[in-house]
Amino acid sequence: MNSVQAFVQTEEQQQVIDQLHRLKGQIIERGVQADQENGFPFESFQDLLSMGYNQMTLPKEYGGKGFGIYGMLLFQETLASFDGPTALAIGWQLGVVGEIYEKQAWSVHQLQQFADEIVHHRALVNRAVSEVITGSPTRGGRPGTNAELVDGKWHISGRKSFMTLSYALTHYLTSAWIEEKQAIGFFLIPKETVGVSIEETWDVMAMRGTASHDLILDDVIVPEEALVEVNDGPRGNKLNGWALHIPAVYLGIAQAARDYAVHFASTYSPNSLPGPIAELAHVQEKLGQIELKLMNARHFLYSVASRYENPETRASITNELGAAKYIVVNHAIDIVDLAMRIAGAKSLHNSNPLSRYYRDVRAGLHNPPMDDMTITKLAQEAIRHL
Known part of the structure; x- marks a missing residue:
């Protein structure tokens, strides 16, 4: 199973994903409207707040749901497969809160006071x-x-x-x-x-x-x-695993593009062919490339998250966080492009979801860290350990 579902580890994680899926239809519909009108899907965020989504990365000792980075990635990827902008927007809440309480950089009073705002007053930051x-x-x-x-x-x-x-x-x-x-x-x-x-x-x-x-x-x-x-x-010089909420969004968009491409290829049958275009070798080649890139990106992202959360391996983390963002975003861009090649000119219609995935996925290039910084750091690390 080449999807986020294969990476779920606990019943608690599955329960949150199930809750998100119950909101799927409304989130997709509102996301399309917000894109068309350059608006904002207020109702979607109210629905997410009603299920306590703003509390997901707040530790349990502060009254939150207590999920770590790995769980955050599962939820963000799932949500982004419905609507990328909604996931990216609320993802900053999850990432910022996770980092604040992991590093305990604020005073004890400040941490408790803001936790109360999150739990009791639906705070978003x-x-x-x-x-x-x-x-x-x-x-x-x-x-x-x-x-x-x-x-x-x-x-x-x-x-x-x-x-x-x-x-x-x-x-x-x-x-x-x-x-x-x-x-x-x-x-x-x-x-x-x-x-x-x-x-x-x-x-x-x-x-x-x-x-x-x-x-x-x-x-x-x-x-x-x-x-x-x-x-x-x-701040960019400091290790922050919670920033992985960013690539998780673009992985979710790539998954949505993949799902569209597979469905389209399996159901579109022009009268020049005896069956659907999924039977054509060049279409299967593109679908296979999509599967491979998704597999590569997802395994790398969740592996880095697991290494960061494990005290025994976190010390060995250097440039993997930046590399995860680089790999996921660039693979996601490739995946959307391949999906559009399968769908052909239909993918250029404004009413086709692929046209929006194409626009949204490119935003990842401009979220931190920037590609050139990641590549430079990898090069410098290699030179230092010659």
Whole structure:
């Protein structure tokens, strides 16, 4: 079985996947509409919140569901096979929460207080780090957003781009430069804070339903304890297995493209042939390539997740996280392309799901880490161990 189902390990994981499948029809329908209108599928996120999806990676000791990275990948891949933008958007919640509580970087009080927000008030959070002047935040650019402590309160001003899930977020985990510390701080800012607003700038060809608009911070004032993290270097240099939620989304899109291609090839029978095109050798060759690429990507992704979660093997993890994203995304792009070659010109119709998979899957190239950074790190590692 070449699907996510073959990688399920526990009954608890299966129960969540079953819950997601009960929402499948509505999520697909709303995702199509959001793509067509460049809108946002609010109802889908309400359905996910109703099943406690925002709590999946919050540890059980804090009242959450307590799933690790491996479980997160299963759920995200499943959800993305229904609608990639919905999965990518809420995936940031899972990844950010998982990382925060794994690394215990916040104070005990801050961790418990925010866990209560997640469990009892359906909190959704994402890191607000991207800015036009810095490019990809993983490259280490200093944010143009600034924070200054005045009379025991932080004053924050700036603009963040690619604020995915902007409409549904309850909190923004915002990076800002702190001059007095000569460091980058992260501030937990509730959406209702005075001076916080969303500017609707998201007009792109891919992942349209993510509402990745700009976040505007106009002299936002928050208490001193809103500063929850201080970083003295680029976050991209730190090992974070929770970032694997990103490739899981593109693997899910690839699975959806594969399913469409297999169904199309098995049912489309032009009158020039005695049977469906699935009987043709060149079509079988393409389907076989799709299966092989899916198998390769999925085994690599879940293997890396397992190694990261195992204390005995995590220490040996170096560039595998970046490599997993590189392999999955580039294989996913190839898979969608092969599916479109099987379907032919029909795949170019706006009403055909393959046309959306084609647009959405390419967004993975622009999610961190970037391909050139991954390849460079692999090369440098090889040279160091000559």
